[in-house]
Amino acid sequence: MNVQLKVDHPKRPRKRSSLQFGRSDYRAHYEEMAVRTLRTIVRHGRFIVLLVALAFAFACIIIPLMPRKYSAEALIYPDLVSREQGKVVALASVDGAAIVTGEARLLRSDPILRAVARRLGQDPKATPSRSWATRGLDWFRDAYLPETRNHSPFDRTVAMLRNKVVVMNDTRSYLISISFTASSAEEAAQVVNAFVIEYLRDKIRQRRLNKEVELRQQLAVYGEKHPKTLQALAELDAERAALEAATNPQDVDREEAADDQSVKMAVPNHTPTSPKGLAILGLSLLSALLAGIGLAIWRDRREMERKHTVDYQPHPQ
Structure with a gap:
């Protein structure tokens, strides 16, 4: 008689894919980065508002001085x-x-x-008469x-x-x-x-x-x-x-x-085609806002690096 041997292999636990861990890690990283950015914006809100106000004032001064084109x-x-x-x-x-x-x-x-x-x-x-320079x-x-x-x-x-x-x-x-x-x-x-x-x-x-x-x-x-x-x-x-x-x-x-x-025939049109004041104001405010956020993040990183350097600096015995 042929005896069939049945070997029971122990069940191995299922391994979670590294992709799921990677996704969760990335999600947590970006969430932490977003929270950190929002805290930086709130902390340096006055500085950002000041840059936006300066850009608005500069645009209001420059736009009337720009030549009109018809x-x-x-x-x-x-x-x-x-x-x-x-x-x-x-x-x-x-x-x-x-x-x-x-x-x-x-x-x-x-x-x-x-x-x-x-x-x-x-x-x-x-x-026309021409000089030596001309x-x-x-x-x-x-x-x-x-x-x-x-x-x-x-x-x-x-x-x-x-x-x-x-x-x-x-x-x-x-x-x-x-x-x-x-x-x-x-x-x-x-x-x-x-x-x-x-x-x-x-x-x-x-x-x-x-x-x-x-x-x-x-x-x-x-x-x-x-x-x-x-x-x-x-x-x-x-x-x-x-x-x-x-x-x-x-x-x-x-x-x-x-x-x-x-x-x-053409008729004089006294509505200028340039400069476009609304577009200039929008670009100025957006540029100042992005520059203010970037400077605020840069300042926070510099402060964190300075604190990290001071904390890990060896103390003299």
Whole structure:
């Protein structure tokens, strides 16, 4: 007979995972740290409140002294139709987004920028007097920083317009926006409207050239007395008159541009876009609060380390 031996092994106690001990230890550690931090904040509450009050007072002094910035914006609706011989023809063969992108590039082009600088009162032929220090600085820029060299105030104005004027085009709505930020609302609107006026002048100049080509064709085909030739001549005279009107002072240009349905002129907005006082106050108070809590914790740690050093310092026998 086979005898089956059954060995009873003693039951081993279950071991708790070290992960549970670790979690409890970490939880106790962070709870103790939170309680210690709260005690530190309560103990040094006056010091923290003093820092927050000083930050609030400093922000209240600085905010009124900061320069105000004002923004202006104008809108342009590019013409997506072609007017040929009294007929309005949609440019279906050309992508409208490509037309809008091309018009936006025209506004960013150097001829438009230089024309706007002249309209703002800058003379491209003016040569300012330069001192020895200015000449030395110009020589340094020519030798080492040629990209920052501006030969005249006119060039500086053109560079400023190129860097600060924002031209954005929306290919879905076929809309172009021109925005500029300056130290006064009137200056911002003046710069933006100067771009719009120069854009309209360029469009008038292009239409005049097209009318001249059309008139030459009508003369070659029909002669001088034909009604189509006379109509083309009248349209050319109208375009010439419009171009001459575009060279008038800015006030007249603004009135004529305001009547144009393809543009929306900028209006001075006297609400500053910067500085944002509420954001500055909030950041100042939050920074002072965090700095005060950090300094309070640091001071407590220094005191604890000092006491620990004194307690464990060997006493002389």
